[in-house]
Amino acid sequence: MTRTILEVDRLALVYTGRGRDVNAIQDASLLVKEGEAIGVAGESGSGKSTLARAVMGLLPPTTSRIVGGRIVVEGVDATGFGPSDWQSLRGSSVAMVFQDPLSFLNPVVRVGRQIAEGIALQDPHADRKARTRELLELVKLRPSVIDAYPHELSGGMRQRVMLAIALGCRPRLLVADEPTTALDVTTQGEILALLDELRRTLGMALVLISHDLGVLRRLCDRIYVMYAGHTIETGRTAQVLGAPAHPYTRGLIAASRLTRGPDGRFSTIGGDVPSLQQRITACPFQPRCGSAMPVCAEMPPFLDTAEPDHLGRCWLLTPEPGGAPALPPDTRASEARNVGA
Numbered sequence: 377m378t379r380t381i382l383e384v385d386r387l388a389l390v391y392t393g394r395g396r397d398v399n400a401i402q403d404a405s406l407l408v409k410e411g412e413a414i415g416v417a418g419e420s421g422s423g424k425s426t427l428a429r430a431v432m433g434l435l436p437p438t439t440s441r442i443v444g445g446r447i448v449v450e451g452v453d454a455t456g457f458g459p460s461d462w463q464s465l466r467g468s469s470v471a472m473v474f475q476d477p478l479s480f481l482n483p484v485v486r487v488g489r490q491i492a493e494g495i496a497l498q499d500p501h502a503d504r505k506a507r508t509r510e511l512l513e514l515v516k517l518r519p520s521v522i523d524a525y526p527h528e529l530s531g532g533m534r535q536r537v538m539l540a541i542a543l544g545c546r547p548r549l550l551v552a553d554e555p556t557t558a559l560d561v562t563t564q565g566e567i568l569a570l571l572d573e574l575r576r577t578l579g580m581a582l583v584l585i586s587h588d589l590g591v592l593r594r595l596c597d598r599i600y601v602m603y604a605g606h607t608i609e610t611g612r613t614a615q616v617l618g619a620p621a622h623p624y625t626r627g628l629i630a631a632s633r634l635t636r637g638p639d640g641r642f643s644t645i646g647g648d649v650p651s652l653q654q655r656i657t658a659c660p661f662q663p664r665c666g667s668a669m670p671v672c673a674e675m676p677p678f679l680d681t682a683e684p685d686h687l688g689r690c691w692l693l694t695p696e697p698g699g700a701p702a703l704p705p706d707t708r709a710s711e712a713r714n715v716g717a
């Protein structure tokens with residue numbers, strides 16, 4: 377059976393820093409198996425980056441707090457980890473690349489040294505020169521890049537450098553948060569192809585965060601769709617994007633295709649994302665949903681089975697909307713963890 381690398385089980389997380397709470401993650405689950413490519417989709421503000429940073433231990437403990445659920449990395453419960461525990465995990469089994477390499481790279485340190493520093497953190501005895509060259513070759517950069525400063529490189533090259541640094545710890549999981557959003561279309565294609573190739577050749581799992589469904593369709597085995605801090609749908613990519621179970625996913629797909637409605641206007645999802653200052657106690661999408669029923673405003677739906685390995689958080693998926701849930705909540709949560717198992 378394929379090993380589980382990451383398991384997020386009904387996570388809830390609050391930002392507390394700006395004088396008011398923001399319940400950025402309210403009920404999110406994620407399961408990543410060895411070597412798998414997982415996509416996380418959702419509108420701006422749905423909690424994708426917060427989830428990514430939470431599973432990497434990169435959220436500041438002074439302004440964020442996990443208030444429910446668990447994060448388990450390679451069988452170890454990391455939910456209560458402090459900064460040093462997270463640092464050693466990041467140096468050994470998980471790594472992350474971000475949208476903007478310039479905010480990550482040190483502008484006054486040559487690229488080669490920045491890659492070598494990452495290698496030394498993981499293995500103080502490593503031959504840093506040889507391993508730096510090996511990493512540059514992996515990300516398809518010329519060895520001469522070693523002497524360059526970040527500002528001397530193009531956006532695509534900087535993203536490759538950030539990838540080389542991330543790969544320095546030989547991660548079993550790479551989390552990539554909108555890694556190509558800031559790049560032109562051609563460079564975007566090259567970086568995505570590289571990510572795909574690296575995942576396959578290194579046998580590494582990938583969590584790819586993107587609001588671009590086309591990108592996720594191209595690279596991912598399974599997809600999680602997020603809305604207002606909730607996982608609202610998950611399944612194999614072809615299932616979720618080909619036969620979406622949740623009205624929100626259907627709206628997201630229509631909007632991403634730039635299709636026009638009967639009135640000739642481009643499809644959009646009407647209404648506003650709910651406030652995250654309180655925990656949402658009903659269906660988070662109900663105020664914007666064209667298929668909403670009375671129960672949707674009264675009780676939170678649970679992730680339910682649309683078909684094998686395909687779950688949606690929607691009362692439309694229960695046999696008797698408004699009646700007792702077909703499965704108790706805990707059973708449904710464990711199903712969310714088991715999708716793709």
Ligand SMILES: Nc1ncnc2c1ncn2[C@@H]1O[C@H](COP(=O)(O)OP(=O)(O)OP(=O)(O)O)[C@@H](O)[C@H]1O
Binds near residue numbers: 391393398427
């Ligand atoms: N440091 C912070 N303090 C308070 N609230 C925050 C903080 N960071 C993010 N948020 C809020 O948390 C919610 C989720 O934000 P997050 O960045 O995770 O969403 P996202 O789906 O990644 O959006 P985007 O695609 O725009 O990056 C938003 O309402 C956002 O305003």
